[in-house]
Amino acid sequence: MHDIWNPWHGCIKVSEGCANCYMYFLDSLRSRDGSNIYRSKSGFNYPISKDRNGNYKVKSGEMLRVCMTSDFFLKEADDWRLKAWHIIEQRPDVKFFLLTKRPERVANCLPMNWGEGWENVFFNVTCENQARADERIPILLDLPFKHKGIMCAPFIGPISIRKYLEYGEIKQVLCDGENYNGARPCHYEWVKRLRDECEEFNVSFTFCGTGRRFYKDGKLYKIEGVETQAKQAFLSGLSFKGEEIDFKLYDEWGNPLRKDIYKKFFREKCNSCGMRPICNGCSNCGKCT
Numbered sequence: 001m002h003d004i005w006n007p008w009h010g011c012i013k014v015s016e017g018c019a020n021c022y023m024y025f026l027d028s029l030r031s032r033d034g035s036n037i038y039r040s041k042s043g044f045n046y047p048i049s050k051d052r053n054g055n056y057k058v059k060s061g062e063m064l065r066v067c068m069t070s071d072f073f074l075k076e077a078d079d080w081r082l083k084a085w086h087i088i089e090q091r092p093d094v095k096f097f098l099l100t101k102r103p104e105r106v107a108n109c110l111p112m113n114w115g116e117g118w119e120n121v122f123f124n125v126t127c128e129n130q131a132r133a134d135e136r137i138p139i140l141l142d143l144p145f146k147h148k149g150i151m152c153a154p155f156i157g158p159i160s161i162r163k164y165l166e167y168g169e170i171k172q173v174l175c176d177g178e179n180y181n182g183a184r185p186c187h188y189e190w191v192k193r194l195r196d197e198c199e200e201f202n203v204s205f206t207f208c209g210t211g212r213r214f215y216k217d218g219k220l221y222k223i224e225g226v227e228t229q230a231k232q233a234f235l236s237g238l239s240f241k242g243e244e245i246d247f248k249l250y251d252e253w254g255n256p257l258r259k260d261i262y263k264k265f266f267r268e269k270c271n272s273c274g275m276r277p278i279c280n281g282c283s284n285c286g287k288c289t
Helices: 022-029 075-090 103-109 130-142 188-200 226-236 268-272
Strands: 063-066 095-100 121-126 147-152 170-176 204-209 213-216 219-222
Touching (some): 075 103, 095 103, 103 130, 170 188, 188 204
Parallel strands (some): 095 121, 170 204
Antiparallel strands (some): 213 219
16 A cells, blocks of 8 residues: 555554464465564655656655554664654655554653654554553653554453543544454444543544454454454444544645645545545555556
């Protein structure tokens, strides 16, 4: 996918949500060990890489999801992170979505010139159940970031975040069920509760996918395939568009960019995908036409 930047790969499991890690599963299909952590040779500089015409491959206004096969604040990546921060700093015209299960490490892993945060960085913590929500969200609220969010994925237990939304700092909440071997069920009632709490505080909520096992009205649905799961999430009508996140992006000369600088391109099948509200859209590269 064109909206993912994996400067390094591999991770160490740290909590319940890691038990059936999709990255470990996919690595096992290639006879690889997901706990083997290494810096990406070809992809490390992706955000600043250019095409043959000298234009950035990642366009102004896009959002890059960072370390989707690792954790940006992984201890084993400490030697590489400063260079990654430098790359992020070079692209003030691009939004970077950071997600971690290790918020306790973040304060000591920020660059020297961080200040109160960079406008192009969107910091999120993973909360798979109430225990992890109560552990990680207070740390999230104390950290100096301009934009903050929560991802409940894999969503394996009921969660209430109302008392945290009251602070007015959380701008987006995402949730998704679990996939692959050993997938634990997600419940409709859990998703609805989160959605209602977000709507109360006008915080955007996106139900990305049901996961492989989904309970509704006491019935277990076995839903195979992430596209089908995303479609069922869309059909539930549970996603909610709240207050827009105000990313202040700038070009390389420090000039403010228009809010609509990046035009998203969606294909017909995207119209019924639960991920659409948070997706960059298709890169429209022409390979599938």
